[in-house]
Amino acid sequence: MSDVLSSYPLLLRGAWVTIQLTLYGSALALVMAFVFGLIATARSAWLRALGRIYVEFFRGTATLVLMYWFFYALPLVGARFAPMFAAVLALGLNVGAYGAEVVRGAVKAVPKAQYEATVALNMRPGQRLRRVLLPQAIALMLPPFGNLLIELMKGSAVVSLISIADLMLRAQQLRQSTGQTTAVFLVILVMYFVIAQVLQLFVRYLERRADIMLGRRPGRSARSPLDTRLGAAK
Amino acid sequence: MIWDWHFAGSILPDLLRGLVVTVEATLLGYAVALGLGLVWAILRRSPSRIVGQVVRWVVEFIRSTPLLVQLFFLFFALPATGLTLSALVTGVLGLGLHYSAYTSEVYRAGIADVPVGQWEAATALNLPRRRVWAGVVLPQAVRKVIPTLANYLIAMFKDSPLLLAITVPEMLHSAYAVGAKSLRFLEPMTIVGVLFVIVSVLSSFLLRRLEFRYGNN
Incomplete structure (x- = not known):
């Protein structure tokens, strides 16, 4: 265990690297989600069909298959990607397809x-x-986006x-150099768990902000002393 | 390099054999996920607060860590404890364990949806705990969540390529092997992608039928 902990750098x-991938991937996914989600609510049947095709295709394939395709297959027809770019593209396009469904549903759900x-x-x-x-739709989108x-x-x-x-590959290297399989994987499982919890806190914060913005929850300044006490008790 | 139909046809049998393994692993893993998820959901309702909280955090932990890492963990750590399983069995267990965290949430929502009156009636009738669950609560809870549960079958199917990392000969693994041998990756990878889309789209049609049947009651 100490071997593993001492190689923490x-x-x-x-x-x-994992965090960077998450940031870039989610930025791309967000753009795709809004573009294709809004297209899916358009009046023109052609645009809606385009949105459907994007969603069905990228939701239908596995991320890993997509990534292998970008990384191994496309270079053979002349499109060569850096690994990082192929990864972000696969992650972003895949999650963006799920996001587009969220955007479409949320916009439709506004009264x-x-x-x-x-x-x-x-x-x-x-306008x-x-x-x-x-x-109004964004407040509905935030929990599924999280x-x-x-x-x-x-x-x-x-x-x-x-x-x-990324974290996973580093763990593999560490496993090969120290031979302490169980310890290495336990440590990175905990690291992934921590990253996930931090992301979750961030989304909860955004949800609160969105509620305040829409006046569904009192802002900090508007809160009466009684509310603050109740909040503290919770 | 252009698309070669002849080559594509010649590798199709290999890929379809991979598809069989993929489907096998998915279905077996799904059975594990359905069973284990139900166990988690019932344990979370346990009268003991400690059991409930422990299960809650275990499920949260499984759900917020990557499947790939969990698969590697099972693949390398289980043999260290003296339990040696084949790659496929490890993969099935890993898939099932990971998705049990999701199915348990689905069951939980279904159980929470059962009207309180049903619990009260079961208590009034002095039913033993086992019959309260098996005879009253679960039949109502599970029926309602069947479409949601079926969603996770599709999700699992799309996560099954990860099994290649622990040397299960599933579809993507066969595609990679074919590609490495012939140095042609375009055809195998594209065929695998298309097969995935076909199976996923077909199963989402089936899913809509399920939703139609169980959704509105």
């Missing part, structure tokens, strides 16, 4: 009267989305199979 470097009101107020389509529909973020972080462990030096 190696593991920390791996953890940093119809809200949409009708924006039309009655003569808002432009962009309707930005001012009325999205702020789950997807953790899925993405966990999914990033498979990049070790295309030789990216």
